[in-house]
Amino acid sequence: MTTTQQIITIGMAVLATVLTRFLPFIIFPSGKEMPKVIQYLGKVLPAAVFGFLVVFCLKNVEILSGSHGIPELIAVAVVTVLHLWKRQMLLSILGGTVVYMFLVQLIF
Amino acid sequence: MNKNGIIKRSLLAAFPYTLPILAGFLFLGITYGLYMNVSGFGFVYPMVTSMLVFAGSAEFLLVNMLLGAFDPIQTFLMILMINARHLFYGISLLEKYSGTGLKKFYLIFGMCDESFSVNCSVDIPENTDKGWFMFFVTILNQSYWVLGATLGGIFGSFINFNTEGLDFAMTAMFVVIFLEQLLKEKNHLSSVLGIVLPVVSLLIFGPDKFIIPAMIMIFAALILLKKPLLKGGAAI
Structure with a gap:
């Protein structure tokens, strides 16, 4: 690829990404009455998206091979227990990450 | 101020x-x-x-x-x-x-x-x-x-x-945010759909192609299940 072609390729990636980000705001500008269904989705969607993001992060975990997702399972359990116990966001994240690093570096 | x-x-x-x-x-x-x-x-x-x-x-x-x-x-x-x-x-x-x-x-x-x-x-x-x-x-x-x-x-x-x-720090963060949502909300249906439907999509389409089908499934489910979703107060 020439440098110009590289710049065009990167430009296309920028354009596509910017489009996905701005589209909802272009279609439904603030100040204008939003359709009922979009108002409703804006309310119920975030909860589902938070779940989706957890699955998205773990999408490459192989259940049938490798470490069978055991380090991920243990680390997610540690995060959950820590969080339900202390409810300190940073502590839960730190605890889970340290356990996960220990597991993947030294055990699995 | x-x-x-x-x-x-x-x-x-x-x-x-x-x-x-x-x-x-x-x-x-x-x-x-x-x-x-x-x-x-x-x-x-x-x-x-x-x-x-x-x-x-x-x-x-x-x-x-x-x-x-x-x-x-x-x-x-x-x-x-x-x-x-x-x-x-x-x-x-x-x-x-x-x-x-x-x-x-x-x-x-x-x-x-x-x-x-x-x-x-x-x-x-x-x-x-x-x-x-x-x-x-x-x-x-x-x-x-x-x-x-x-x-x-x-x-x-x-x-x-x-x-x-x-990099697990980021997965852990999303888990915490999801937990906070569960603790905060009265109606858990949307959260449950947000886990179940992407997992179903992942199993069918694999990690490289599951995003769009999962999104369509979530949109469809949220629109079809409007009544139960709004029961007991909104999800948020």
């Missing part, structure tokens, strides 16, 4: 929420910069793409595209598909981002999985400004990513500390 005081307080209030992202983004950013580096691109490439594209998986894929044959249309469509989840975030943030003035452009431009989750889930602390708080969350997150990508591009090959597994 003076304006600078509020801006400063917003920054100080935003920073702790970005700490897990600092860990995750520096690590992933360095990995990305290193990947660019070993693929034969100078540090300017990861630096510029992390500033302008700022979407992790799309950037990694972009490296492959830059190495392959020139095909701008395919690049456009592929990146559009990978980043389609931003449409989700936009719809969820329409109200939250309104009334933030010129900052809104950057809030939208810099909206990533992590900034979306923080801005969407956090109750904006008192004595801070909503717009500035969300602005700092967004710009701090992006600076970590740009910093990581640039450092990775320059020094990537010199790192010898075993960082394997550090």
Whole structure:
């Protein structure tokens, strides 16, 4: 690829990404009455998206091979227990990450 | 209260929420910069793409595209598909981002999985400004990513500390945000759908193609199940 072609390729990636980000705001500008269904989705969607993001992060975990997702399972359990116990966001994240690093570096 | 005081307080209030992202983004950013580096691109490439594209998986894929044959249309469509989840975030943030003035452009431009989750889930602390708080969350997150990508591009090959597994910080953050949502809401249906439907889609379509079907399933389920979803108060 020439440098110009590289710049065009990167430009296309920028354009596509910017489009996905701005589209909802272009279609439904603030100040204008939003359709009922979009108002409703804006309310119920975030909860589902938070779940989706957890699955998205773990999408490459192989259940049938490798470490069978055991380090991920243990680390997610540690995060959950820590969080339900202390409810300190940073502590839960730190605890889970340290356990996960220990597991993947030294055990699995 | 003076304006600078509020801006400063917003920054100080935003920073702790970005700490897990600092860990995750520096690590992933360095990995990305290193990947660019070993693929034969100078540090300017990861630096510029992390500033302008700022979407992790799309950037990694972009490296492959830059190495392959020139095909701008395919690049456009592929990146559009990978980043389609931003449409989700936009719809969820329409109200939250309104009334933030010129900052809104950057809030939208810099909206990533992590900034979306923080801005969407956090109750904006008192004595801070909503717009500035969300602005700092967004710009701090992006600076970590740009910093990581640039450092990775320059020094990537010199790192010898075993960082394997550090990126789990981000998974852990999403788990915590999901837990907080479960603890906060009265009606768990949307949260449950948000786990079950993507898992079903993942099992059917595999990790590379599950995003769009999962989104369609979620949209369809939320619209079909409107009545039970609104029972016992809204999901939020």
